[in-house]
Amino acid sequence: SSTLVSEMLEEVADRFSFQLQQRKIQILIQVEPGVTRLLLDRDKIDQVLDNLVSNAIKYTGDEGAIRLEARKIEKDVLEISVQDNGIGIPKKDLSRIFDRFYRVDKARSRNMGGTGLGLSIAREIVKAHGGSISLESELGQGTRVVFTLPIQQEEEDEL
Ligand code: ATP
Numbered sequence: 001s002s003t004l005v006s007e008m009l010e011e012v013a014d015r016f017s018f019q020l021q022q023r024k025i026q027i028l029i030q031v032e033p034g035v036t037r038l039l040l041d042r043d044k045i046d047q048v049l050d051n052l053v054s055n056a057i058k059y060t061g062d063e064g065a066i067r068l069e070a071r072k073i074e075k076d077v078l079e080i081s082v083q084d085n086g087i088g089i090p091k092k093d094l095s096r097i098f099d100r101f102y103r104v105d106k107a108r109s110r111n112m113g114g115t116g117l118g119l120s121i122a123r124e125i126v127k128a129h130g131g132s133i134s135l136e137s138e139l140g141q142g143t144r145v146v147f148t149l150p151i152q153q154e155e156e157d158e159l
Pocket residue numbers: 051055056059060084086087088089097102103104105109113114115116117118119120142143
């Protein structure tokens with residue numbers, strides 16, 4: 001069965017509500033009008049979203065902000081983005097950020113936990129769904145990860 005996109009994003013935020021509250025990080029969810037349901041492997045896409053939101057929380061200071069957005073960028077393509085205003089990623093690391101086990105500067109991530117697999121797994125899942133994923137970041141400003149998912153024709157009829 002199909003997934004309600006707004007509900008999926010709200011549920012990600014719910015899963016992290018304790019950490020968000022502790023760190024006083026705001027989360028803002030914006031779903032473009034007209035974006036409703038999508039056929040997807042919910043467990044897998046939840047895994048992608050959890051990875052991206054957990055990164056956004058880990059690498060954002062207290063009282064930061066995270067935006068989760070969904071919009072249609074083409075007739076049959078949905079775009080979902082996770083944006084933070086955290087520490088960002090140095091330019092020299094951007095090309096390797098989706099590599100397995102790659103982590104920026106061990107010193108800053110030493111106490112953060114994790115293995116450096118999150119983004120590579122996210123990319124595999126998104127690719128397997130026929131989408132693509134990319135990341136843009138400005139050191140000291142924040143990071144935005146964007147991925148796409150194809151919208152199938154049967155869903156169009158429901159919109
Ligand atoms: P894991 O996801 O396995 O728990 P991880 O978060 O370190 O570990 P990835 O999610 O693959 O691994 O991210 C790789 C590296 O990219 C991180 O170690 C971090 O240095 C950097 N990174 C990822 N997301 C962000 C972000 N939102 N802001 C700043 N740096 C980030």
